[in-house]
Amino acid sequence: MSEKLEAYLEDISHFLSGRAEREEILSEIRSHILEKAEQEYGGVDDASLDKVIAAYGPARRVAEKYLDENPIIAPAYKRYLARYTALLFAFHSLLTIFAVLFKKSFSLFPFLFMPRLGVGEALMYLPTAFLTDLGFVALVLYFITQSKKDIKLPWPKFAVDLDEVKPPKRAVWNILGFVAMLAVTDFALYLFYKHRTIFFLNLDFTAPRLLLTPEAGRRISLIVIAMFVVGTAGLFVKIFNSSRWVDAVSNTISLALIGLILRQPIDNAFAVAIPAKLIPKIKLGLTFVLLFIAVMVALDLIKNLVAIGRKRLARQ
Numbered sequence: 125m126s127e128k129l130e131a132y133l134e135d136i137s138h139f140l141s142g143r144a145e146r147e148e149i150l151s152e153i154r155s156h157i158l159e160k161a162e163q164e165y166g167g168v169d170d171a172s173l174d175k176v177i178a179a180y181g182p183a184r185r186v187a188e189k190y191l192d193e194n195p196i197i198a199p200a201y202k203r204y205l206a207r208y209t210a211l212l213f214a215f216h217s218l219l220t221i222f223a224v225l226f227k228k229s230f231s232l233f234p235f236l237f238m239p240r241l242g243v244g245e246a247l248m249y250l251p252t253a254f255l256t257d258l259g260f261v262a263l264v265l266y267f268i269t270q271s272k273k274d275i276k277l278p279w280p281k282f283a284v285d286l287d288e289v290k291p292p293k294r295a296v297w298n299i300l301g302f303v304a305m306l307a308v309t310d311f312a313l314y315l316f317y318k319h320r321t322i323f324f325l326n327l328d329f330t331a332p333r334l335l336l337t338p339e340a341g342r343r344i345s346l347i348v349i350a351m352f353v354v355g356t357a358g359l360f361v362k363i364f365n366s367s368r369w370v371d372a373v374s375n376t377i378s379l380a381l382i383g384l385i386l387r388q389p390i391d392n393a394f395a396v397a398i399p400a401k402l403i404p405k406i407k408l409g410l411t412f413v414l415l416f417i418a419v420m421v422a423l424d425l426i427k428n429l430v431a432i433g434r435k436r437l438a439r440q
Contacts, residue, residue, distance in 0.1 A: 126173045129157060132183060139187035149190050153180075197262065198269040204277055205261055206430060212257035213426070217419045220246050220253070225412055246415065247383045250422055302359035309352040312345075321345045325396065333396070340393035344385060351381045368428040368435075375425035382418045386411065 133150050140146040157176050158168055165172035180186060197205065216238075219230055223241045230238035241249060268275050315322045321341030325333040334341060358374035390407050398406070 126170050128170065128177065129154070129173050132177050132180075135183035136187050139184055140190065153186065195269065197265045201265045201269060201277070204279075205258075205265060207279070208261045208264075209254075209258045210423075210426075212261065213254050214423075216253040216257060217250065217422070220250060221412065221415050221419065224415060225408060247379070247386070247418065250419070254422075254426060298359055298362045302356065302363060305352065305356040305359055309349070309356045312349050312352055316345050316349060322348065335395060336393050337395045340388070340390075341395070344388055344393075347381055347384050347388075351378060354378055354381070368432050372425055372428040372432065375421050375428065378421050379418060379425070382414055382421070386414055386418075 133154060136153065137146055137150055140149055157173065157180060161168045161172040161176045165175065219236075219238045220241065223229065223238050224246045227240055229240045230236065268277075312322050319332060319334075320338060321334060321336060322345045323335040323341050325335050336344065354374055354377045358370055361370050390410070391403060
């Protein structure tokens with residue numbers, strides 16, 4: 125038997141599930157290839173098998189023809205994959221915020237363990253949590269599909285479906301948003317150029333009172349201005365290009381900048397006298413707000429990446 129034929133069949137087997145069904149499918153493909161080589165080329169040898177295999181097509185395409193009859197996850201459940209993953213990730217995100225704010229760990233053995241997290245650890249934990257949620261939901265839907273039973277799953281209606289959302293279009297709102305963000309960014313740059321900070325206690329810029337110390341004000345101001353620049357640049361690009369990649373890149377950079385803000389020390393950052401007992405409360409409030417914004421940005425990033433993935437699959 126041709127080594128190339130066996131290697132070809134092995135490649136196909138990598139895309140098939142279920143041992144018994146896999147062997148049956150591979151046996152059928154082997155018979156078809158050998159029969160075709162005999163009929164079209166008058167015999168079975170390496171040359172004729174190479175030609176038949178080349179005409180048969182790539183291993184993945186061949187396997188997909190059989191997977192349509194026995195999918196890993198039934199087409200009827202594919203929308204549930206995104207919906208249930210979003211639900212689980214939202215729950216995970218809320219627990220993450222609680223773990224950071226209250227410095228507590230949560231355990232629901234054997235289904236859930238949320239360790240006590242710092243801000244940096246939380247930002248690194250969320251992508252891992254999303255992948256875990258996606259894998260768990262996919263595994264459950266796989267078992268449901270393979271059971272061959274008619275199982276009706278609940279459909280939680282908490283938001284607009286991704287496939288019901290129209291892709292972003294070039295509109296006057298992008299232009300207006302760009303102009304507004306450009307004005308905010310320019311004003312922030314002007315304040316930073318003149319005072320080396322954008323944080324003040326009063327609005328009298330002829331005799332301003334600084335909220336933060338010069339060093340802390342300079343660092344945090346630069347990060348905030350960078351976020352303004354990212355938002356402005358994203359809106360400008362969307363005037364000419366409505367691709368979701370623009371939003372995805374903007375979301376990614378924004379998450380990194382929010383992480384930088386969360387890592388800034390705040391205990392000695394104020395230029396005004398603040399009672400020591402209020403510092404932890406201020407820190408807690410700022411952390412909660414920034415984490416909430418980070419979760420919203422992360423959800424928008426995931427939505428855009430899922431939409432991009434669906435579009436790419438639809439083209440195949």
